[in-house]
Amino acid sequence: MFCIENYKKLTASFYQRDVLIVAKELLGKYFVKKDKANFLAGKIVEVEAYNGKFDSAAHTFIGKTERNKVMFENGGLLYVYFTYGNHFCCNVVTGKKDDGCAVLIRAVEPVLSVDSLYLNRFNDNNILQKNIYSVTNGPGKLCQAFGINKSHNGVNLCRDEIFILNERKIPDKNIVQTTRIGIKKSIELPWRFFINNNPYVSKK
DNA sequence: CCACGGATTGGCT
DNA sequence: GCCAATCCGTGGA
Secondary structure, three states: OOOHHHOOEOOHHHHOOOHHHHHHHHOOOEEEEEEOOEEEEEEEEEEEEEEOOOOOOOHHHHOOOOOOHHHHOOOOEEEEEEEOOOEEEEEEEEOOOOOOEEEEEEEEEEEEOHHHHHHHHHOOOOOOHHHHHHOOOOHHHHHHHHOOOHHHOOOEOOOOOEEEEOOOOOOHHHEEEEOOOOOOOOOOOOOEEEEOOOOOOOOO
């Protein structure tokens, strides 16, 4: 039985490192959002790294703008953006001030308050087994399930509203590294990581 | 002011 | 597998 009290929150020093290291080490850790009296939580199973210094797909590649300014802060903040007219995506800012790096959380495995996550996604109290894998297996989907929107842009992950709990590293042999999904620039960079054989990953 | 494209999703062929 | 929906951010006129 998963119990939040048994885990420690990741601190600023975890986030303020190289974005590729942080991306890989975020796999297997627990993404948590306080929701009134209870907690929503999911195990991170798929991520992508973005680095504005070398990576034309990163939002920060064009320099600082109103939209991407959170990505230029010190690591440990949440960067949330809106895209395609419908969807929010959430990222963990990494590195030091002005690095312009972040890790996109692409998929989690529901762990706590699964019924609430399901309700947020489908507005339906009857959990259907056929839908269970599509609650949080995509960056827009998990934001909807967790109720993450523009108001959460810039939230400090070292505080109590949204945070990530530590867990043992996933061994390298269980991690798959591939190119990133859904981008048109810098498509050759192999900066996507996911847990091998995990059914909640967005796409093989 | 206006045009364009996007770190997606879901529905249809 | 293909494609429309949908609207904000960005940059150019």
